[in-house]
Amino acid sequence: MFKKILIGTDFSLASDCLIRCVGEFKGLGLERVILAHIIYVANAPGLEDRMKSEDVPEIQRQKQLLEAQGFEVTTEIHLGIPARELKALAERYEVDAIVMGSRGHGFWRSLLGSVSFKMLQISDRPVFLAPVRVVGEGESCQLSVCFNSFQNILVPVDFSTNSDRIIDYLETMLEKYKASLTLLHVIDNKYVETSLSGQEAEHYRKQVDNQLKELKQRLEKAGGQVETELAEGTPWEKIVNRTRSDRFSLVVMGRHGRGFFQEALLGSVANEVSRQTELPVLFLPLFK
Known part of the structure; x- marks a missing residue:
């Protein structure tokens, strides 16, 4: 790897x-x-x-x-x-x-x-x-x-095609190095408030939760210990706040995608996470 x-x-x-x-x-x-x-x-x-x-x-x-x-x-x-x-x-x-x-x-x-x-x-x-x-x-x-960076990994996901390929990358990593993974998806509250009705928002939350469960199953089959977290708010703030927990030793995230990673290189998510976290971050490129 x-x-x-x-x-x-x-x-x-x-x-x-x-x-x-x-x-x-x-x-x-x-x-x-x-x-x-x-x-x-x-x-x-x-x-x-x-x-x-x-x-x-x-x-x-x-x-x-x-x-x-x-x-x-x-x-x-x-x-x-x-x-x-x-x-x-x-x-x-x-x-x-x-x-x-x-x-x-x-x-x-x-x-x-x-x-x-x-x-x-x-x-x-x-x-x-x-x-x-x-x-x-x-x-x-x-x-x-x-400090055992590859032991407890936080993985923000946005369900883009690139995010799916990041899961492929983690599956390969787990073949060589067993780790505990936490998959985190942050629902952008601005998107929910401005674009979805109450019923639509609830349906969207259930859909996201199901997607997290599917990714969890994939990584568990590869040998990882996997948990999932669903949060709402400003994506980069929620991610950075989770990195401040003593629980994690590494962040693995993409630099392109859709949703809250779409504008990452313009300074929203990837830049803020890299600038503010005290954890090592493995940034994966856009897979083609």
Whole structure:
């Protein structure tokens, strides 16, 4: 499932935290890591070659951290626009996912910055965003992804074709890694209030509940422990509120669909969830 991944690094303590925790992906079949650092040339015109040479020892240091965890590692240092370069490397190496931290100092300082958000827009591969919480130095730093991320997963669904294929993806994951899953659908209260009569709204709720039960049965057959939740309100707010529960360790959600995911890349759901949650989020692309 995750046999080969691409990690973007800015050599910050936050990225060191991320790299120290990559070993968790072994349970999902990880063998090879492409470790990439992109120098944004607009930040240092005329100094590209000097910066590139200075970055070699740093990327070699992080390479050793990954090799110590038993991975085959390839390093890449490139000049250019970070998101574009990372996308090109992901395609060149045919990686199964792109892994990025959501804290740091360089080009990915925050999820509202250009790289993380841009990767959600342009990548045709899964993007794993891991919020890094640095609480000390060296070995004492902490990262959400380290805490059994694939054990208790929150899965927002909107019943689109892409949402159905995300269930296919989870079925494949369950073949390698047993997990507890909670399927969450949020009924947009604005849609109910403006578009449905009382009787229609009740029928719609029953229909949604039945759809959740069908998805639950599929994932249980694949070996997962599955629960379902139905909520009403503003979708991104409800999702973010559920991620604040100590119960979950990871969110898996799509970036396209219909309903409350339709406008995700314009900032409504996916952006708000990635910006506000403290959990790692695995964003799955539009499946074709």
